[in-house]
Amino acid sequence: MATTRKTRPIPLLALFIAWLVPGAGHVYLGRTLRGLVIFVTISATFWAGMAVGGVMTVDSQNERWWFVAEMFTGIHGLVAWHQSKSFTDRLAAEKGPVENLDEWNALLNSEGVYLPYPTENVARAYAGVAGLLNLLCVFDAVILSIMGVTGEPGARRKQPAEEGAP
Structure with missing residues (x-):
């Protein structure tokens, strides 16, 4: 059963670790099973998207709203953003500046990463x-x-009136 402990958890700490590692906030609160389920679910969903789209899935330049949503995955989004940023920086250094979005898409297509x-x-x-x-x-x-x-959270306890019921 869920309990209230004498030293209350710190909400800002719960917020930070729950964002940084999905499910870690629940582990911090003593809800290990729930935290594990959250971690596996969020991780599998995020990395399935990355497997479908590759390195350009997390795109902070052209897909800003999706980028914001992806950053809520914490460490997963940060790692994918780092991969994407490293790739685009390397590509820009090798190929030079790009004038417009169509040229950028053509360059990505030539590298085999255009989505x-x-x-x-x-x-x-x-x-x-x-x-x-x-x-x-x-x-x-x-x-x-x-x-x-x-x-x-514990199993629901039977009320005294329910104990005699079949």
């Missing part, structure tokens, strides 16, 4: 939805820490 229409939507949807799901989990961890609730 065509249906693929980019699926990839970014998976990665972005993973971030938005983690945002909900962050809110849950923060609210639980504000309430001082820790530990795994």
Whole structure:
């Protein structure tokens, strides 16, 4: 059963670790099983999107709203952003400045990393939805820490009137 401990969890700490590593906020609150389920679900969803779309799935220049959603996955989004940024910086250094988006897309296509229409939507949807799901989990961890609730929730106890019922 969930309990209230004498030293209350720190909401800002719960917020930060829940964002940084999906599920870690719940582990911090003593809800290890829930934290593990959150971690596996968010991670699998995000990296499935990355597997579909590749290095250009997380694109801070051309897909800003998706980028914001992807950054809610914490360390996963940061690692993918670093990969994308490293790749684009290397490409820009090798090929020189690009005038417009069409030239950039042609350059990406020549490197084999351009995301065509249906693929980019699926990839970014998976990665972005993973971030938005983690945002909900962050809110849950923060609210639980504000309430001082820790530990795994217990099984529902029978009321005295229910004990005699078949």
